Amino acid sequence: MGVLLLGAVTSLPELATGISSVTVAGVPDIAVGDILGSCVFNLLILAFLDVINRRESVYREASQGHILSAGFGVILLGVIGLSITLSGSGMSAAVGHIGYSSLLLVVLYIIAMRT
Secondary structure, eight states: OHHHHHHHHHHHHHHHHHHHHHHTTTOHHHHHHHHHHHHHHHHHHHHHHHHHSSSOOGOOOOOOOHHHHHHHHHHHHHHHHHHHHHTTTTTTOOOOTTTTTHHHHHHHHHHHHHH
């Protein structure tokens, strides 16, 4: 129960920012920046833990399940970066209001969760 509550409480600021930036302000870029900034901050925390841990690298202590999860995270972030780059150059395709990259992210996320 504590893990669920901790996850919910730590995600509430991103959820509130994402919903209000899209619905109230009409600026979805803020929602994307907030989510990606949160990912980068989490990586900063891991790097800081790796520096202060004198015995061994934090990454050496990770299990195979964590490495697989991190690999899928890198792939998903790569797709997001590619999508942002392509949309900036005007080469993004969409079905209605949903871009193909969003559909690809959902499919990759389902594959990652299944794996």
